[in-house]
Amino acid sequence: MKKYVSILLDIELKIREGQYRSGYKLPSVRDASELYKCSKSTILRAYAELERKHAIYSIPQSGYYVVENPSDVHHSDISDCVDFASASPDLNVFPYLDFQHCLNQAIDTYKYHLFTYGDSQGLETLRHTLVSHLADTQVFAKTDRIIVTSGVQQALEILAKMPFPNGKEKILVEQPSYDIYLRFLEEESIPVNTIARTAEGLDFHELENQFKQENIKFFYTMSRHHNPLGISYNTEERKTIAALAAKYDVYIVEDDYMADLGVDHLVDPIYAYDQTEHTIYLKSFSKIIFPGLRLGVAVLPEILLKAFSSYKRYVDTSILSQAALDIYIKNGMYERHKHTISKLYSERVRILNKAVERYNQTGYIQTPAATSGVYTQFKLPRTVNLERLVHSLNARNIQVVAGKGFYLSSYREQEKFLRISISRAQPDQIDQGVKSIIEEVSKGNWY
Structure with missing residues (x-):
């Protein structure tokens, strides 16, 4: 030997x-x-x-x-509660030991430089690393076009407030959409138009009409693993959105917060089909590593850089976290953990789909055929009283989120649904959880 x-x-x-x-x-x-x-x-x-x-x-x-x-890891105690509500990654798969090494290495490498004010665009070495990291998903950008943000939320808020070179004022948002951003737009009284997005997709004729007639500054959309629906655009839909943006001088804010999960990561983002620099690409690292990291990245058209930077103004993300993330990516740890968590989530989605197939024989709920990501929609009959249903499920130790919060308060064409998340639902709990939801809906006393 x-x-x-x-x-x-x-x-x-x-x-x-x-x-x-x-x-x-x-x-x-x-x-x-x-x-x-x-x-x-x-x-x-x-x-x-x-x-x-x-x-x-x-x-x-x-x-x-x-x-x-x-x-080897001390797993947190798994309670009897079935958590279909949490959007955070599973505590039991946090790569804290790996990231701890990266934090220590960052301190050894950068020393006191980690505790200065730094660059408001983000740590330069991380932005260089992100050039190749983003290129793996067909997002090609130079270092100066990449800005590190305090999560995707900060970038979304800046984009909502800053002026755009097309001189337009309204933001077009899908209904339903990311709840925290919708609340921000309402609180800031920012002019908003809406377009319905359902499990069947988007009405592209309506999208074109809005781009053409409604003074739209940008269209905010999640191209894959939509929150809360769990659906994704196909390649032709992505190409269509890019083409319409170019034709009508409307910018696209592509929130690709789950870019690395599941088979959908093999599909190019809208950004890849943009020939006229009308797409702002946003990516978060929270769903892969952990939310407390609070690091996101914005890839901006050159014409928007000055305005975006003036609104960002100061360093608001930990340089230590940025340095550790830089090392985490360079060492291949991010890639390895991405595959681990993607496989984990895909298996949970498979179990969920099997449970729906097994218990939903009478069709009380409708759900998209998701194969990856963490979210799916359980669409319910319009006569269901969502508040009573959620309360009853909580009494059975099943946590769910009602779909109402994912709409603007003024939007009247709301579907009734539960947003189901599998990120913290343990595999051996999912089957029973789905069974209990369908049992409660089928009782018929919610009407």
Whole structure:
């Protein structure tokens, strides 16, 4: 047996038996060569093979560490409550050990520079890293077109307030849409037009008419894994939106907050079909890593940079978090965790779909055929009393969110539905949760 293979097998055994646990720092190349009585090149070959197998990872100028193993992590207690309401990632799959290493490495690398005011556009090294990171999803942009924001919400608020070169004033929003942004638009009394989006899609004739006649500054849309519907545009729909934006000088604000989840990440964003620089591309890192990171990215047309920067004005995102995210992406940890959480969510969606198929024989609810992401819609008969239904489900320890909050308060054509999220619903709870929802709806005392 070749020496590097025996070393590799020995380290794998130590990991499997728990001697080298999650986050454990392996011996340095020098120490390992002395331990195994071999050359440094042999150790490097063994470590490289372990990296390729995703058993360990390296942090430049720090060393090699054991990849986080879910069985080593102290999982939070899973209650009897079925959580179909939370939009946050599952606490039990947070990559906190990996990210802890990145934070430590960031401090070692940048030292006191992390605690200065920094650049309002974002840490330059992170923006350079984001150039190639975004290019993987067909978002090609130079460093100076990328601005790091305090989550996607900050970018959305700035875009709503700042002037646009088309001189128009109204924002076109889908109904339903992202609830927090809708409340912001209402509170700020920003002129808004609406367009219905349902599980069947969008009326593109109406979209064109609004672009043509309604003084639309920009159209805010979620191209994939829509919140709350869970649906995505197909390729032709994305191309159509880009073409209409160019034809009528309307900007598109593409909130691609779940760009990395599921098979939909293989479909190019609207941004990729924009030939006239009318698309602002937004991406969040909250749904992949954790919400507390509060980091998002905005890719802007050059003509909008000056106005956006003047409204942003100051550094409002942690430079330490930015530096750690930079290292997290460069080391391949982000990519690995993305695949982990995407697979996890896809399996939960599969379980959900199977449960709906099993218990919804009489068709009390209607739901899109989602295959990935975290959201789906349980559309209900219009006569259902949503408040009573939600209250009854809470009494059965099932948390859901009523669809009413995802509409502007003035919008009258609301569908009655529950937004179902699987991000924190445990696989062994999903089946029973769906069964209970359908039982409650089928009782018929909500009408």
